[in-house]
Amino acid sequence: MALRVHDTRRREKVDFTTLEPGKVSMYVCGVTVYDRCHLGHARCYLSFDLIHRWLEAKGYDVMYVQNFTDIDDKIIQRANEGDGDWKTLVDRNIESYYEDMDALNILRADAYPRCTDYVDDMVRITQDLIEKNHAYVTDDGVYFHVESAPEKFGQLTGQSIDAVQSGAGGRVSDTGSTKRDHKDFALWKAAKPDEPTWDSPWGPGRPGWHIECTAMSMDHFDREFDIHGGGHDLRFPHHEAEIFQGECHTGHSPVVHHWLHNGFVNIDGEKMSKSLGNFWSIRDILEKVDAMVLRFALINAHYRSPIDMNEALLNDAERNYNRLLGCYVDALKARTTTSPVALPHADITSSVPLGKSLGLLEKMGEGFARAMDDDFNSREAVAKVLVTVREISKTLNADGVDEADRDAFAHYAVDLLEETAGRVLGVLPSRELALAEPEEDPRKVEIADHVEALLVERTQARSTKDWVRADAIRDELNALGVVVTDTPQGPEWDLA
RNA sequence: GCACGGAUGUCAGAGCGGUUAUGAGCGGGAUUGCAGAUCCUGAGACCGGAGUUCGAAUCUCCGUCCGUGCUCCA
Structure with missing residues (x-):
């Protein structure tokens, strides 16, 4: 049977093809590890876990790469707020990520590169983009010049380059930014006080966000690859930025053959966000429901549909x-x-x-x-x-x-x-x-003898069809918080 | 404003040109003393309007409503 996938770029279901027969190269944007994972992350990585599992079930040899963004504004901010130094913060959240994903029975990817291990690559690609006149250097960093490849604009979101120009209007408030054009995006950010920095031909600083995925995917897959996934919100600007960087750097198009994006999670009909106070962390939910139940609930919707x-x-x-x-x-x-x-x-x-x-x-x-x-x-x-x-x-x-x-x-x-x-x-x-028998709840052990004695009595009452007595005993047990279930093998009980 | 995606029974949610979606809930029934679990079975739907077609929930157009993106975000 032929696998068909919805490709965001082509905006329709297309036959799934691979660059190499029997092999799939898949890159999914990972988390920015400034905090613990929330329900949205669960849905995203669960979606791609299902894709991963199905591809393998179909016999594909899948190379699945998922990164960690371990340096960005929010990480620096959290660290400066006294959450320890940024490296400790990052390590702790990555640990927490693995715990949450393991609980949800999400299979591990084949590689989890961290972007700070790829700064050299990012510098190299940025340099190449400058040489190819797709990027320029300013006082506060290096920027990709979008107008240098206008035909690549809007490939995932369908926006026209002119509309964005006029539509952005007063919303552009790049205080002090030296960008030539508001559509341009940072490849390299010059160092600011109290920030971790790396060396570069343009002075100390740190990489922009979009370039890391280009560097890491290039490293693992060479020039092009089969699937690039991520949350719906990443289509613009992040993934479109990747198209600019990857295709202008390699001179090859397309770099990504299938773009897959998962839908969002709403809570009680509202977008999940910290400002609305309806932010559910995975850990919070798992205190209330079994991880398998949560997994079941999340796969019980198509991965592209929003889920409430x-x-x-x-x-x-x-x-x-x-x-x-x-x-x-x-x-x-x-x-x-x-x-x-x-x-x-x-x-x-x-x-x-x-x-x-x-x-x-x-x-x-x-x-x-x-x-x-x-x-x-x-x-x-x-x-x-x-x-x-x-x-x-x-x-x-x-x-x-x-x-x-x-x-x-x-x-x-x-x-x-x-x-x-x-x-x-x-x-x-x-x-x-x-x-396996469920672990003995200490609360059950405590009352077990009493309950068993009552059940014996009730069984006797039932054998003489003394339903009044039998039901009275059951009521008594209910009052103790015990639920009785009759089965062909005799009565069973559990705490309500 | 521009872009993208939606509107299916009480609810959740598939279907993408002809065939029962599925689950919960509700109605009947089997089993069980009753309850629970399990099984059988019934009712109930395609936002509005026009068009294409032998035939439309499914395609086209118009309208209405909703969500998301355009700024860090899975």
Whole structure:
């Protein structure tokens, strides 16, 4: 099946092609590590994690590079505000980044370059751009001259160069800037007091923001590469600046073959921002909900659509996730043999309903792949998984099924779920974890004896159909904060 | 103002020219003493207007409304 992706530059879904057969080079703009990660970061790197996983599932050898911006105005500001020196601040936030992403089951990229390790490269590229008359030196730095390559303007946002010129009007307040034109952007910033600096042919200073991604992607991928990703907001000016730099430096176009941008996260219908006070850090959310539930909630929308995060969405995700998990555990337990290999479809012929069910599951698997091939439509893929879950639950609970067939079916079901929900969507725990008894809550241990005694009494009452007494005991347990669930294997209980 | 993207049932959210999206919620039913879980099943939708077409939620045009970008931002 052919993978199609929405390319921001071409503004439509296009056939996915690679420079080298079977290999994908992917660069995604990473975080500026001045603070901990928030929900928006989670959504971004989760989007590209899904893309990463699907490309690998399709057999591509993916080289995934994601940078850290470890020097910029906000980092300097935070450090100067007494948050320790900037290097310590940066290291701490990078550590925190890994913790958050690991919790969300986001696979690591192949390389995480830091921009301060690439200052030499940035200087070299800047020098080259000056020599090619695309950049100029002033008192406060080096600037890229946008009018030197006007045809490259607006490639990602469709803005015309004239419109931006007139539209910016009074908003341009470059106090003291020596730019020739307000559209120009900094390649190198001359040193200011109390700032970390690096040496350059233009004196001490530090690199501009846009040039770092050009330097780091060039270093890892040479001249051109397959996918460049990032948040929707980076299209302009950051990514368009990269087009200017990369293409003018290499003299080659396009440098990036597919531009992919993920949509934003809103909170209760409003844009998430610090000024509105609705800023959710990943850590804050994970104190309230399971990381897998958050992951489920975020992949339950197409990566390009905006997503409105709220309580209801998380509750919805939790229910669906628990259904998936419950089904997975049931399927795991339904395997009576330890054969690691699922029996092929053809071997299950003794039971017509099972054969039919398997046929449906095969179709679901194909539908899943079709959804992911259609611009990584994880929402549609999740829908397929949920239908699969229903089908598996139904068949597993069906009567009159031959034991050996049920076993084979369970193996098939487990494999299918692990391949789709597990390997690709990343929302299944390991088999061991799924089957493990939940850790004993000390609060439960404390009341366990009392609860068990009451349950024994209730079971006796139920056996003599003394429902009044049985329900009274259940009410008593409810009052203790205990929820009782009757199952064919006897009553189970948990804290509410 | 310019640019880009949207408007689908109660809600969330797919579909991108003909086929049940899916989930929650709501209505019926099976199972269970009841509850829960699970399964079956029902109702309910394509912003407004015009056009193209045998056929449009899907394409074109007009209108209305919303979001985002144009400044550091995933």
